[in-house]
Amino acid sequence: MSEVSWIAVDWGTTQLRVWALSAGGEVLQHAASARGMGSLAVDQFEGALLELIDGWLDAERVTEVVACGMVGARQGWREAPYAEVPCAPQAMARMIRPEVSDARMRVSIIPGLCQRTPADVLRGEETQISGLLSEWPDYHGLVCLPGTHSKWAEVRDGQVIGFQTFMTGELFALLSGQSVLRHGMRGDQPFDLPAFEVGLRAASERPLLGALFGLRAESLLEGLAPAAAWARLSGLLIGQELAGLPERWQGLSVCVIGDGQAAERYRHALATLNISAQTLGAEQVTLAGLAAAHQHIRGGF
């Protein structure tokens, strides 16, 4: 294969994903493991990384490894303190380098972003936003990043102006898997899009804490189908999220990052509110953002 020029790393709480890239930016190899930051002690990070990339390293030279995500959290490999918005998504000057014992690599960790009022933080998404700006340098609008904690960021003039985290995905997992609602719902059937839309509409009509138990009551009284209850819950929560976006963001363009089911649901939810959204693939923007950071490092960080 052609020579590995550098290695891109997306290291989240539950997953570690790595890519070997050529000098021309081509993906030569890809690997992943479940050794996320949440399962590692500080002295286990280098080993977890080498487990995946050892064969890509060259004994004759130092390969740059560029990482983003929770690996830079306080409980991660080494803390990369947040940069405060408004600022460019990747705070290159604050990138940090954990010590490594393997001389074949040099690792850089990209810091996350923080916001003082209202208090908020993110790690990993800054790199996806940077990747979006690599594609569209003049982008002005909102970036929607669905996930366990979905993030919405306002981007203008190459900077992140502000952002907002919603615990929508985590709440969905808790409510569908561990609350009393679990008795009346199933997620192993085809997604019930009409029920999702009913949930979306209900989100603006009824307060969330009251609407939730309604799903249980409809199961008991009207035999609401488990797959419909599942989709209704998803619609209720995503609908609440969209209804809770700050007013100053009304009317801005939206780009949803992601290629999976979650992103598809957000796009559908936005469309039902007559908000058209562009889309970029998550892996595509993550790699573009890591490449932007690598360019900077090569330029002499």
Added chain:
Amino acid sequence: MSEVSWIAVDWGTTQLRVWALSAGGEVLQHAASARGMGSLAVDQFEGALLELIDGWLDAERVTEVVACGMVGARQGWREAPYAEVPCAPQAMARMIRPEVSDARMRVSIIPGLCQRTPADVLRGEETQISGLLSEWPDYHGLVCLPGTHSKWAEVRDGQVIGFQTFMTGELFALLSGQSVLRHGMRGDQPFDLPAFEVGLRAASERPLLGALFGLRAESLLEGLAPAAAWARLSGLLIGQELAGLPERWQGLSVCVIGDGQAAERYRHALATLNISAQTLGAEQVTLAGLAAAHQHIRGGF
């Protein structure tokens, strides 16, 4: 001791509580176990009950046992189908009698209530509302029953006009114990009332799904104390509940049922919104409601 006239039973999902009463309504004995409806198969209910009341029964006559709560659910001892509001809290005509093998007792189960639009159900609270009406037959206003699922009911002319369940307590348990927020909160310290009030106010200023992650971010960025984060979360959720009460209920009197910490927090939350509330003890109204049902049974059900 004086003779046991009848036995009152409050049988919830996790707890079984029983009282032996004299003909004059005096509590002669009290007992409880953790053999709630959730842990019992249909053929285990009689045994679980006898475990607590066997010594109170008289071989020479049949003692009336009057029960309310989840014991009458579809997964309970025997289903007592819901009565539909508007109606009197205790649908005496729909009381059901599970078969028992012990000839010393006759068991009656009080049905719960249902509402079609919006769909809602309750079991057990109907008896507490009936108990409130025993104390105050002309009560016109709202009854607030805090709990894992808090219930609000509108009572007028001796009837339950409508009601609304909120999953506030269950959501608090899931978020404080199992979500990412658990890392920044502790509930084993004195309750932080000022932080609770901050949460109450924030509930009306910011959408819930966004405000939740703010607690995590404030822990990371500003060192928000774990006890304060705990109380803030409680305030956020109870504040959302109060903000979500139907508009048609504005201006009605409020009576909070309960003597524990949860009821105290609801009273405090209502007071910060300038809503004064009366209070009745939970055991007091449960027993009064079970006594009302017993009166009816003696009258010839």
